[in-house]
Amino acid sequence: MKALFLKNYGKPLDVLNLEDVAVPVPGDDEVRVRVHACALNPADWVVCEGLLPGPPPKGIGFDVSGVVDALGEGVTHFQVGDSVFGVPDYMNYTTGGAAEYAILKVFLPVPEGLGMIEAAALPMATETAARTIDLLPLSAGQTVMINGGGTMTGFAAVQIALLRGAHVIASAGETFAGRLRELGAKVTPYGEGMVERVRELAGGSPDFAVHTAQVKGTLPDLVKIVGGDPKRVYSFADRDEENLGVRTAWREGGSLRYDVLGHYAQLAAEGRFSIPVSRAFSLDDWRAAAEISMSKRAHGKIILLPEL
């Protein structure tokens, strides 16, 4: 099968290669899928630079949909031919979702009414956002500012917070500002003057601020936005480089919330939740896809379609 993977750590475009390798065999409680769609994430590019423990080779592609073509021992509720979406076993295999076949350790049925590409866009953004909203923890009636409502984790976080009855103020560029407003968020541009604009929209200090964008240097502004308490700021992205004492995903992972994926997939099938898709590429065109994903201007999920 064709698979995109790296044999040495380094800059993604230098170390990734699309090569023919043996089709992997699923382990216990896993399935193998013929990959229909694989969504790319910023995490893929840090995998290339050594995010995961252990030596290469390592595959990329954390978000997958496909059709089951082999079952591991112990899988009883799925059959060959089922359409599923989920997360590859990226720790135990040397290829991931960016391949013609992938071994999934987390897999759920694609609900009727949800497209395979839209299903592949769900796992990482949805899991990360749900985990964070629970860690805050955010209650109905409280206000949260999502810095980066136009990132896909941010777009998910806005929807999850609104579904839980919170008030949401999002910073976002033009791509998703309209959609975020239609969902019920107050939206303002990021950049110069954001602190004042958000505090005006909130009528003071929001209860929490969540930093999603892969942009350094924003955390001090978010601490000002919440009135000075760094513990009310949670960052998916920064490693608290300014040592402000904000809560970071790196310090406070919590347990992975794959348990919520079925719920949000069903909402997505009903048109009540979505992770927008920007563009799709064939596996052969992976370089173009990677360049857009790494530009920090993806404007939705970038998708690889190995069957093209």
Ligand SMILES: NC(=O)c1ccc[n+]([C@@H]2O[C@H](COP(=O)([O-])OP(=O)(O)OC[C@H]3O[C@@H](n4cnc5c(N)ncnc54)[C@H](OP(=O)(O)O)[C@@H]3O)[C@@H](O)[C@H]2O)c1
């Ligand atoms: N800890 C975890 O478990 C975890 C999991 C997933 C992701 N993450 C991290 O979360 C971050 C976001 O990931 P993602 O997949 O959601 O990113 P993404 O969708 O690739 O984000 C790209 C978007 O960021 C927006 N953006 C660019 N500059 C911005 C700025 N200065 N302020 C606000 N928004 C800006 C742009 O949207 P517009 O300009 O159109 O608004 C752009 O389209 C990454 O750092 C990633 O590593 C962490």
